[in-house]
Amino acid sequence: MTERTDVVVIGGGQAGLAAGYHLRRQGLDFVVLDAQAVPGGAWQHTWNSLRLFSPAAFSSLPGRLMPTQPGEEYPDAGHVVAYLSDYEKRYDLPVLRPVRVLGVHDDGRLLRVETDSGTWHARAVISATGTWWRPFLPAVPGRGDFEGRQLHTVSYRKPQDFTGGRVIVVGGCNSGAQIAADLAHDTELTWVTRRPPRFLADDIDGRALFDAATARRRALDEGRTDTGGVASLGDIVAVPPVREARDAGRLKASPMFVRLHRDGVVWADGTRAFADVVIWCTGFRPALSHLSPLGLRGPRGRIPTRGTRSVQEPRLHLLGYGDWTGPASATLIGVGRPARDAAREIAGLLAAGG
C-alpha cells in the first residue's frame, strides 16, 4: 500500500496529538502513525502509583482542558490515558494504529515514510516518538556481574512485585523518588542518588517548572544570561506520596556506589549492600532510530534543530523530546506552543511550494 499526504506525524502520544490539532487548524492534510495498539502513548505503560507533577488544569493540551480527577489534586496516568483518548476522538484526529515507522527517506521532492503497514509519501514529517522507548542505563562497573534482577523505570509497575526483597533504586529525579517512595513500605530499600536529592519546595509543582523553562528559553533567545531553567529550582517535585515518605523518614538517600558485585553493590569506602533487585531510574534518550536513513544525527544522539525544525532538513520537525525541541515541550502543557509553531512553519513551507 502506498499513500500520499501533506504531513506524516510519527507518534500518537500527546506530542503527536498536539501536532494534529494544529495541523488541522492550518487546513493541512495529514495522518498520525502510532506504534501502540491503543491511545495514550507512554502513559499506558507507567507504574501504577505515578502521579502527575502538576494539577489537571495545568496538564492540558491545546484546545481542551484536562478535567480534574475526583479526589486527586495530581492525576494518575490512567486519567491521562483517558484524557488523550477523548482528545483524539473529540478532534477526530486521523490516527492509525498500530503502525510502526521503520524509516524516513529522502526521495527528492517528497519524504518517504516506510512502515510495517505500507508506505506514505509526504511533503513534511513531524517526529513525535518520545523517549520512553529508549531507556538509558549508565555504564557502571560490574553491572554484568550482578546475579539479581535489574530493571529500568519502564518495567516497574508496583511494590507488591518486590515485597520483602532487598531493593536498590538508583536515580535522584522524579521517577527515582516516586519509585523509592512506592517501595519504602514493603521492601528493604536503599535509594541511591548521584548528589543529595534536591526536593522542590512543597508548594512548588510542575507549573513552576514550566515557567522556569519558558523564562530560560526567552532569556537565551534574547541573548540574556542563562537563568538555569528547571535545574535551578530542584530535581524532585514533592507530590503527596513522595512528601509523605520523605517526612516519615523513609526516603533517605545514599551516595552513588562505585560498582556492582554478584550479590549487591559496594561504595568507595568499602561499605557493601546486598540486593535482590536494582531498579535503574536513570532517564531516557530520544527515540530517533527511524530517522537514521536521513543521516542527520548531531552530538548526544540528537538532531540539530532551530525551534522544532531540523537545521539540515527543513521538511522535518522534531516535537516533544525536551527543551531542545521547545521549552518544556516534553510536558503536557508545554507541547502545545512548539506544536503550533511547527504546524505554522510547515504550512508556510508548503504554501511556498516546498
Ligand SMILES: Cc1cc2nc3c(=O)[nH]c(=O)nc-3n(C[C@H](O)[C@H](O)[C@H](O)COP(=O)(O)OP(=O)(O)OC[C@H]3O[C@@H](n4cnc5c(N)ncnc54)[C@H](O)[C@@H]3O)c2cc1C
Ligand atoms: C516517569 C515520567 C513521568 C512524567 N510525568 C510528567 C508529568 O507529571 N507531567 C507532564 O506534563 N509530563 C510528564 N512526563 C513527561 C511527558 O509528558 C511524558 O513522557 C509523555 O509521555 C511524552 O509524550 P510524547 O507524546 O512526547 O511521547 P510518548 O507518550 O512516548 O508517545 C510517543 C508515541 O510514539 C510512538 N512511537 C515511537 N516510535 C514510533 C515509531 N517508530 N513509529 C510509530 N510510532 C512510534 C509510541 O509508541 C508512542 O505512542 C513524565 C515522563 C516520565 C517518563
